[in-house]
Amino acid sequence: MADDGFISLDGVEKVFEVRRRAGLLRRERHEVRAVDGISFRVARGEMVGYIGPNGAGKSTTIKMLTGILTPSGGRLRVAGIDPSRERTRLAHRIGVVFGQRTTLWWDLPLRDSYRLMHRMYRIPDRRYRENLDRCVELLDLGELLEVPVRQLSLGQRMRGDIAAALLHDPEVLYLDEPTIGLDVISKAKVRQFLKELNAERGTTVLLTTHDLTDIEQLCSRVMVIDHGRLMYDGSLAGLHEVGESERMLVVDLERELPPIVLQSADGGDQPALRAVKVEGPRQWLAFPAAASAAPLVARIAADYPLVDLSVREPDIEAVIARMYESAP
Amino acid sequence: MRLYAVVAAGGFRRYATYRTATVAGVFTNTVFGFIVAYTYIALWDERPQLGGYDTSQALTYVWLGQALLAAGARMGGGFESELVERIRTGDIAVDLYRPADLQLWWMAADLGRATFHLLGRGVAPMILGALAFDLALPGSFWTWPAFLLSVFLGIVVSFAVRYLVAMSAFWLLDGAGAMRMAMLAGLFFSGMLLPLNLFPGLLGEVARALPWSSLLQVPADVFLGKHAGWGLVEAYAFQAGWAVVLLGAGRLLQTGATRRVVVQGG
Numbered sequence: 001m002a003d004d005g006f007i008s009l010d011g012v013e014k015v016f017e018v019r020r021r022a023g024l025l026r027r028e029r030h031e032v033r034a035v036d037g038i039s040f041r042v043a044r045g046e047m048v049g050y051i052g053p054n055g056a057g058k059s060t061t062i063k064m065l066t067g068i069l070t071p072s073g074g075r076l077r078v079a080g081i082d083p084s085r086e087r088t089r090l091a092h093r094i095g096v097v098f099g100q101r102t103t104l105w106w107d108l109p110l111r112d113s114y115r116l117m118h119r120m121y122r123i124p125d126r127r128y129r130e131n132l133d134r135c136v137e138l139l140d141l142g143e144l145l146e147v148p149v150r151q152l153s154l155g156q157r158m159r160g161d162i163a164a165a166l167l168h169d170p171e172v173l174y175l176d177e178p179t180i181g182l183d184v185i186s187k188a189k190v191r192q193f194l195k196e197l198n199a200e201r202g203t204t205v206l207l208t209t210h211d212l213t214d215i216e217q218l219c220s221r222v223m224v225i226d227h228g229r230l231m232y233d234g235s236l237a238g239l240h241e242v243g244e245s246e247r248m249l250v251v252d253l254e255r256e257l258p259p260i261v262l263q264s265a266d267g268g269d270q271p272a273l274r275a276v277k278v279e280g281p282r283q284w285l286a287f288p289a290a291a292s293a294a295p296l297v298a299r300i301a302a303d304y305p306l307v308d309l310s311v312r313e314p315d316i317e318a319v320i321a322r323m324y325e326s327a328p
Numbered sequence: 329m330r331l332y333a334v335v336a337a338g339g340f341r342r343y344a345t346y347r348t349a350t351v352a353g354v355f356t357n358t359v360f361g362f363i364v365a366y367t368y369i370a371l372w373d374e375r376p377q378l379g380g381y382d383t384s385q386a387l388t389y390v391w392l393g394q395a396l397l398a399a400g401a402r403m404g405g406g407f408e409s410e411l412v413e414r415i416r417t418g419d420i421a422v423d424l425y426r427p428a429d430l431q432l433w434w435m436a437a438d439l440g441r442a443t444f445h446l447l448g449r450g451v452a453p454m455i456l457g458a459l460a461f462d463l464a465l466p467g468s469f470w471t472w473p474a475f476l477l478s479v480f481l482g483i484v485v486s487f488a489v490r491y492l493v494a495m496s497a498f499w500l501l502d503g504a505g506a507m508r509m510a511m512l513a514g515l516f517f518s519g520m521l522l523p524l525n526l527f528p529g530l531l532g533e534v535a536r537a538l539p540w541s542s543l544l545q546v547p548a549d550v551f552l553g554k555h556a557g558w559g560l561v562e563a564y565a566f567q568a569g570w571a572v573v574l575l576g577a578g579r580l581l582q583t584g585a586t587r588r589v590v591v592q593g594g
């Protein structure tokens with residue numbers, strides 16, 4: 001099997017059938033296409049962000065990847081295994097964290113849950129101890145091991161859950177909103193840990209989140225899904241182009257001047273940039289994110305008394321919001 | 329198997345952490361033991377040898393009922409409300425992807441809990457009852473292990489019934505209602521209010537044939553030496569038979585429920 005298809009989906013669909021009350025006795029059947037024909041491949045060792053608005057189908061996709069939901073159509077393989085057919089065999093090779101749910105034993109100390117993982121995944125004793133020590137150190141769990149899970153804060157519990165998902169050395173880790181509800185420090189800790197995990201162990205990571213900083217800091221590749229369809233699959237930088245986003249050139253001139261006008265270099269009638277705001281000698285000039293800034297700067301410097309300048313990257317959130325809105 | 333041993337140990341330890349609940353439970357069991365004991369004394373004064381028990385055997389029955397009440401989770405307090413809640417919230421999905429069997433998992437946890445409840449909530453009321461009243465304690469040492477085996481089988485039957493009820497939450501909107509009904513049935517048909525030997529005619533026969541009699545009536549009769557030789561084997565076979573049938577039914581429901589979850593998402 002080609003390695004570029006460690007996780008592979010071909011036209012995967014999931015249709016839920018819901019019955020809705022329509023009138024006194026009548027029940028109407030009605031279909032929800034939660035995932036509507038998605039295809040992608042994830043190579044071993046990749047770290048991929050999977051984002052989309054609420055109800056887009058992210059969790060449904062993850063559930064199919066773990067085998068706890070059967071696809072209604074299409075073909076899905078993880079490490080060559082059909083998850084819904086061989087859920088138990090696959091379970092030994094994957095780790096899952098559902099941010100909104102916990103696999104930990106509510107009333108017992110964290111350590112007891114780990115003991116359970118030890119037996120459940122039949123982890124060799126030495127491996128178990130090494131992995132636990134590593135997680136404890138990197139996720140800062142030392143003082144929490146003897147604390148009953150119900151007494152842990154959300155961020156502590158999440159770190160506990162992440163450790164629980166990794167003790168059996170999974171080849172791939174699915175994270176469904178692992179940073180939901182965490183404060184800045186906890187988020188940073190979780191991100192740092194995931195980064196190291198991916199770098200040192202080569203663990204493949206698929207991550208859903210609503211916090212784009214997670215994606216910016218962790219994932220070189222991002223997939224955007226909406227209404228069950230893949231809208232974008234590529235680098236985070238490329239998202240700007242697709243989202244027709246603009247970068248901003250902020251220039252300080254020697255004195256107050258009328259807005260800068262610059263015709264397109266190839267002679268078309270589209271202007272190369274557009275003045276968004278003028279405030280005294282400072283001007284904000286927007287240009288397509290895909291265009292190079294250097295020639296623009298050179299031309300401005302040639303025609304205008306330029307004192308200082310800076311380039312601002314577009315706000316990724318704005319890009320994505322625009323993308324969600326433009327979806328059919 | 330070691331996994332389920334760890335699960336059972338966890339179930340035991342978990343209930344061991346609820347110290348206040350244990351003390352309160354022992355207190356309640358003891359108080360009720362006294363109330364019911366005096367009621368039975370009045371009853372047996374009127375009708376000696378009722379149901380084939382003499383007064384001291386009837387009193388023993390009362391205290392066994394209190395001692396085994398928590399272990400058999402006949403007043404609730406077992407795993408079932410937790411499982412129903414997990415089904416309702418969809419957390420059950422997390423349990424499904426683990427490489428472990430759902431029924432064995434919960435059975436192990438419940439047996440761990442029952443072991444704690446047998447020790448923590450059973451021993452003290454039994455001793456207090458024996459100090460306050462003239463109980464019919466076993467004459468032979470071997471009655472004790474025979475009794476414990478019967479108690480164990482009864483707890484497995486109790487688990488199997490509650491697992492069936494919990495599984496119904498996959499189809500019913502109100503799993504809690506089903507649980508309450510099962511609890512009431514369990515209280516009555518286990519012989520908690522009155523020994524099933526006292527029930528006349530058809531009602532008695534039916535009550536004695538239902539699975540719940542495994543929870544108290546059968547172990548109590550083993551304790552009182554009413555089953556000996558082949559009778560004892562028959563009693564065990566009755567309990568084990570129900571256990572197998574009910575566990576099998578639970579497994580069928582579980583298979584159906586799992587299929588439903590993986591196809592319909594719960």
Ligand SMILES: Nc1ncnc2c1ncn2[C@@H]1O[C@H](COP(=O)(O)OP(=O)(O)OP(=O)(O)O)[C@@H](O)[C@H]1O
Pocket residue numbers: 016017018032033034052053054055056057058059060061592593594
């Ligand atoms: N078990 C189910 N039965 C019926 N419909 C469902 C079920 N599970 C999910 N859906 C529907 O499928 C769609 C996708 O849901 P999903 O949970 O995958 O979204 P999501 O992308 O994870 O959203 P969020 O960001 O809110 O977590 C939603 O419209 C949801 O209502």
Ligand SMILES: [Mg+2]
Pocket residue numbers: 058059060176
């Ligand atoms: Mg979700």
